[in-house]
Amino acid sequence: MIELKNVSKAYVKNKKVVENINLKIEDGIIFGFIGPNGAGKTTTMEMLTGILDIDEGEILIDGINIEKEPIKAKKEFGFVPDSPDAFEKLTGIEYLNFIGDVYGVDQKTRYERISKLANDFGIYNSLKDRIQGYSHGMKQKIVIIGVLLHNPKNWILDEPMTGLDPKASFQLKELMREHSDKGNTVFFSTHVLEVAEKICDKIAVIDKGKIKFVGTCEELREKWKSNSSLEELFLKIIEE
Amino acid sequence: MKELTKVIFKNAYRRDNVNKDVTAKILSAFVFVIIFGTISSLMAFASYRLTNQLIEVDQAPAFINIILLIMIVFLFSRSVFESLNNLYFSKDLKIFLRMPIKPLQLVRSKIKNMIVSEYLMELMLLASPIIIYGIIMNVNYIFYIYSAIILLLLPIIPIVLTSLITATIMRFTNVIKNKTQVQYITVFIIFVILGIITSLFSTGEGFSTDIFTERMLQVNGLIELISDYFVILKPIMNSLLYYQELSGLINIVIFAAESIICYYVMTWLISKVYLKGAIGATINGSIKDRIIDVKLKPEDFKTRNSKIAYLSKELKQIIRTPIFCMQCIIFPVVFPVVFVGLPVFALIAFARSIGLDFLADAQQNILKPIGVVICVCIAQVLYIMNFTSITAISREGKSAKLMKTIPIGLYNQFRYKLYPGLIANGIIAIIITAFYGLFMPEFNFILVLTLFVVLIELCLLEEKIMVLIDLNAPKITWTSEYTMMKENVNVMYEFFYAVIVIILLALTIFVFRNTTVLLIFLSGVLFVLNALINSYVRKNQAILYKRVY
Numbered sequence: 001m002i003e004l005k006n007v008s009k010a011y012v013k014n015k016k017v018v019e020n021i022n023l024k025i026e027d028g029i030i031f032g033f034i035g036p037n038g039a040g041k042t043t044t045m046e047m048l049t050g051i052l053d054i055d056e057g058e059i060l061i062d063g064i065n066i067e068k069e070p071i072k073a074k075k076e077f078g079f080v081p082d083s084p085d086a087f088e089k090l091t092g093i094e095y096l097n098f099i100g101d102v103y104g105v106d107q108k109t110r111y112e113r114i115s116k117l118a119n120d121f122g123i124y125n126s127l128k129d130r131i132q133g134y135s136h137g138m139k140q141k142i143v144i145i146g147v148l149l150h151n152p153k154n155w156i157l158d159e160p161m162t163g164l165d166p167k168a169s170f171q172l173k174e175l176m177r178e179h180s181d182k183g184n185t186v187f188f189s190t191h192v193l194e195v196a197e198k199i200c201d202k203i204a205v206i207d208k209g210k211i212k213f214v215g216t217c218e219e220l221r222e223k224w225k226s227n228s229s230l231e232e233l234f235l236k237i238i239e240e
Numbered sequence: 241m242k243e244l245t246k247v248i249f250k251n252a253y254r255r256d257n258v259n260k261d262v263t264a265k266i267l268s269a270f271v272f273v274i275i276f277g278t279i280s281s282l283m284a285f286a287s288y289r290l291t292n293q294l295i296e297v298d299q300a301p302a303f304i305n306i307i308l309l310i311m312i313v314f315l316f317s318r319s320v321f322e323s324l325n326n327l328y329f330s331k332d333l334k335i336f337l338r339m340p341i342k343p344l345q346l347v348r349s350k351i352k353n354m355i356v357s358e359y360l361m362e363l364m365l366l367a368s369p370i371i372i373y374g375i376i377m378n379v380n381y382i383f384y385i386y387s388a389i390i391l392l393l394l395p396i397i398p399i400v401l402t403s404l405i406t407a408t409i410m411r412f413t414n415v416i417k418n419k420t421q422v423q424y425i426t427v428f429i430i431f432v433i434l435g436i437i438t439s440l441f442s443t444g445e446g447f448s449t450d451i452f453t454e455r456m457l458q459v460n461g462l463i464e465l466i467s468d469y470f471v472i473l474k475p476i477m478n479s480l481l482y483y484q485e486l487s488g489l490i491n492i493v494i495f496a497a498e499s500i501i502c503y504y505v506m507t508w509l510i511s512k513v514y515l516k517g518a519i520g521a522t523i524n525g526s527i528k529d530r531i532i533d534v535k536l537k538p539e540d541f542k543t544r545n546s547k548i549a550y551l552s553k554e555l556k557q558i559i560r561t562p563i564f565c566m567q568c569i570i571f572p573v574v575f576p577v578v579f580v581g582l583p584v585f586a587l588i589a590f591a592r593s594i595g596l597d598f599l600a601d602a603q604q605n606i607l608k609p610i611g612v613v614i615c616v617c618i619a620q621v622l623y624i625m626n627f628t629s630i631t632a633i634s635r636e637g638k639s640a641k642l643m644k645t646i647p648i649g650l651y652n653q654f655r656y657k658l659y660p661g662l663i664a665n666g667i668i669a670i671i672i673t674a675f676y677g678l679f680m681p682e683f684n685f686i687l688v689l690t691l692f693v694v695l696i697e698l699c700l701l702e703e704k705i706m707v708l709i710d711l712n713a714p715k716i717t718w719t720s721e722y723t724m725m726k727e728n729v730n731v732m733y734e735f736f737y738a739v740i741v742i743i744l745l746a747l748t749i750f751v752f753r754n755t756t757v758l759l760i761f762l763s764g765v766l767f768v769l770n771a772l773i774n775s776y777v778r779k780n781q782a783i784l785y786k787r788v789y
Contacts, residue, residue, distance in 0.1 A: 051644045051789050053782060067782070074647040081645075085638040089560040090553065093540055100541070101549030102646050110541040125534045130560075143642075 001027050002048065002077075002154055002187055007057035009043055018043050019209045021057070025187050025202075027153075030180045032200035033189040036238055040209040041189040042082055045158045048187075049079045061154060075103070077154040078147030082162070084139035088132035092123065092142050095131060096149060103150035110149065117145045121168050136163040144172065155179060157188035161195060173199050197230040207238045244341065245349040248332065268713070275732040278739060280368040287369035291376050300377060305477050307369045308390075312472060314365075315358060315398040321563060322354045323403035325722030327510075328410055332719050333518055344511035351399060351507055358395035366391060383483045386492050390476050393499040397472055400506035405429075407510045410517030424562050472498075546648055550656045557635060558628070558660060563722045564635060572626035573664050576671070603681045609758045612691060613745050615676050616762070619695050620702070620745075622668045624738045628661035629706035630730050633714040633788055637724070640716050641789050650781040654707060661703040669695035690759040697766035702737070704773045709733045711784050 002025040009018040018040040025031040035041050046052040048059055050070050059066045064073040087095050093114070100110045118124040121141040123134075131139060140163045147155065155176070161169050176186045176199065190196050196203055197217055205213040213220060220233055228236075287303070294300045327350055336346055370387045373379075409429055475498065479491035544552070558564045605611045636643060643653065673692040677683060709730050718724035725731075745762075752758035777784060 046641075046789070049645045051641055053786055070782075071647045071649055074645060079642075079645045081641055083638055083641075086642045087553065087557070087639050088637075089557045093536065094553075094556065097541060098549050098553050099646075101544050102546050102648060104546075105543075107538060107541045107543050110543075111536070111538045114541070115536060124536075127536060128534050 001025060001060075001062055002156075002185055003060040004044070004048070005058050005060070007044070007047060007054055007059060009040075009047060009052065009055050016055075017209050018047070021206075021209075021211055023204055023211065023214065025185055027185055028180055028183045029201035030176055030186045030188070030199055032196035032203040033187065033206065034191070034193065034196050034203055034234065035189075035206035039206045041206055042158055043209075044206070045079075045156060045187075045189060049077065049156055050074060076152060077156050078150065078152040080140075080143050080147055080155075080157040080160050082158040084136070084143045084163075086131070086139075086143060089130060091130050092118075092127040092134070095142060096127075096146055099146040099149055105150050113149055113151075114145065117148055120171055121145065137165055137168065140164055141168060148175065154185045155187065157186070159190060160188055161190065161192060193229075193231045193234055203230075205234060205237050212237045244336075244345060245352050248349050248353050272729060272732070275729075275736045276364060278736055279364050279732065282739065283365055284368035284372045287372040288376070291373050295376075301481050303373055304370070304480050305473060307366065307373075308394075308476055309473060311362065311366050311394065312398060314361075315395050316402065318358070318361075319354070319395075319399045319402040320406075321566075321722050322357070322399065323406040324410075325563065325720045326350050326354055327403060327406065327514070328518055330720045330723065337515075337518060342511075343514045344508060347403075347511045347514055348507050351403060351503075351510075354399050354403075355395045358399070359391070362391050362394065379483070382488070383480065386479050386483050386488065389492055389496065390479070393496060394476075396499040397502050400502050400510070404506045404510050407513045407517060410520070411513040413517070413520075547652075547656060550648065550653070551659050554656065554660050561635075561721050563725055564631075567725055568626060568628040568631075568660065569664060572622065572628075573667050576622055576625075576668065603679055606676065606679050607681070607684075607687075607755060609749050609752045609755050612676075612755050612759060613749050615672055615691060616694060616698065617742050617745055619668060619672050619698065620738050620741050622672075623665045623699055623702045624734045626661060626664050626668075627725065627731060627734075628664055629658065629703040630710055630734050631725060631728060632657040632661070632707045633710045634716060634718070634724050634728055634730075635721075637716055637718060640714070644785065644788065650785045651778045654711075654777050654781065654784075657707050658700070658703040661706070662699060665699040665702070666696065669699055687756060687759070690756065690763060694759055694762045694766065697763060697770060698741075700770055701766055701773070704770065704777075705737060706730075706734060708773070708777070708784070712787060714788055716788070 002023070004021050004023040007018060007021045008016050010016045021040075021044060033041055033044070043052065047054050048061075048066065050066050050073070054067060061073045062076045064076060066073045087098070090098065096114050097110070099105075105113075114127075115124070118127055121144070123138050123141050123145075126134065126138060131142060134142065140160070144157075144160065147157075157176075160172060164172065173195070176188070180186050180201070200217070202214070202216055203220070204211055213223070215223075217230055220230070221227060224233055224236060226233065226236075287307070290306075291300060291303045294303050327347070330350075370384075370391075374383055374387070413425075472495075475491040475495040479488045479495060482488040482491070558568050606615075633640060644650075648656075669692060672695060673688055676691055677688045680688075710728075713730060715724050715728050715730075718727070748758060748762070752761065
């Protein structure tokens, strides 16, 4: 479970990019975080994962405060950043082994999981190549495999579908569903509202740093008394 | 083309300070001015001493040529990396190549940027020596006008010539498959070609001690000796030597014409061979060309503890990136060992074998506090040649974001970041200690061991302070590894730090009369400073890492 309590962040004094956010992402659901560019999605996710410090409020991951017990909290989640340009000089397998070493994944588990996931995502034959030679989608896949490798309870994914081919995108959605069905948490941001509508159990809409709506898609339609698509409702919310 | 040049410039040189407040920006500017001023002042001081010494042997004008020669050699060496990285391995290429921009426009914009980037270096290293020389020699304003023209035009020939060689090599190389190897090999080939060109332009007399002595005895003999070995230097030299005469004007015009013609002709030639190599360098690499039947075995998944895994990742990133490897391993470690260490060892061994006693004085002094302080100062100077720690965070680039999410404490990451620099500079410490031991009239194990401890402690302190400096203002969003190294003004803090350390070490000579006591004192002070930094980083790790994304 992930909890954000009264979280605020300002890069420049008195100019909050995220303002007083309260979210509770329960176990066993896929939670979509949607909003226009510059709304504060990535800032929120980066505070959630310890990349950015929190100006006000607190963030708990499975009850562990990310600021007070960062190491403990970081073991509880896996994060896919918005840009997968990481460790370009390492080969795919070296990167995954590094992640395995950092998270203490044993040799047998690594062998099984990496082989299966790399095959599923179609990058098995590229594992011994350097990441700098990968396409954007392949980089995205290797980072996703890195996250799935240590099987964290909470998945935090920032625009995970960007650059993925349709097959990989479908597989990732399946994996997200499987993971949440096992009672785990998936928190992901997306621009693709169709994806959010199809797979999310709950969504939060953020605009100009403030949460405009939290609930299911049905609750959103009820609130607006409309049978419109999520895309149309989303536009109404941010124009409000 | 003007707009394109501007865009390339802004993209490369704007600092990552969008989130800094005004006070922080002013403070950064202030520190920059202080460091710039310190380096310029040091150059001015050295120039003052050298000019006066040359006046004593009636060779004063040779100063200008020595300083210009050093600058040209420096510009040629830098332009090898500049041309390769700016023209071929810069990340903005992917954007520019898909735009309707002619190769000639792109090449000229990139080369203009390379030329402009050398001006700061020229201002720092060349401006103050020329001014000091001008004041001592009481020259008139024409000398300064010619000097300004020379400063403006000097980087052109080294940059376009090196870029042309680079472009030709890249045109006929399969960049796509082995980018790293191509970078290493290209750098090597360019150095060889530049060596050949330089020797072709020399007089062909060859260098001998007889010629050297004979020339030195002549008035301005040193100038001629230098100019014989560097053809570009001749018109510059003559324009400054005879600035009051018509030949001075003719020579400055010749130099300006040479530079401008070289710029237009060579950039045109580069543009003719540029595109294929540039496209090759931007392609990610096709999987079809690679191993198509990978079979991973359980041995490929060996586990290591997180500390070893982290260190291994750091070393792989350094070794596999040519510019990192050059600046962090080859220049600071291999060059001193090969070009300084081994010849000195050979000289000492040779002198001893033929019973020469010219080291006797040095041997007596080496046991005194001044001998130890000189050794420590040499180590400090060699330590700052190593950019491993000053770029420890910046090197990560976008990976820095991911490193903040892994469950390894930031304090531990700080410690692990010290190891590569510690390994490289540790080798320097071993070499200096070995020299010290070898120089001693009678081997004193305690003294040698204490010196080694001091050198290692000093190295550790240096690495910690450098990582802290990089943490304070990391350059994470770079367009290429080379631009990160080159534009990282943090490197200047390293020089500033070294100056302070050397001044403090020099002061100890006046306080201590006993070498062992001095070494124990230094060891104690360094131990306390190291412990204080550890404690500071442990307590403030979250704040320190705030600037990293």
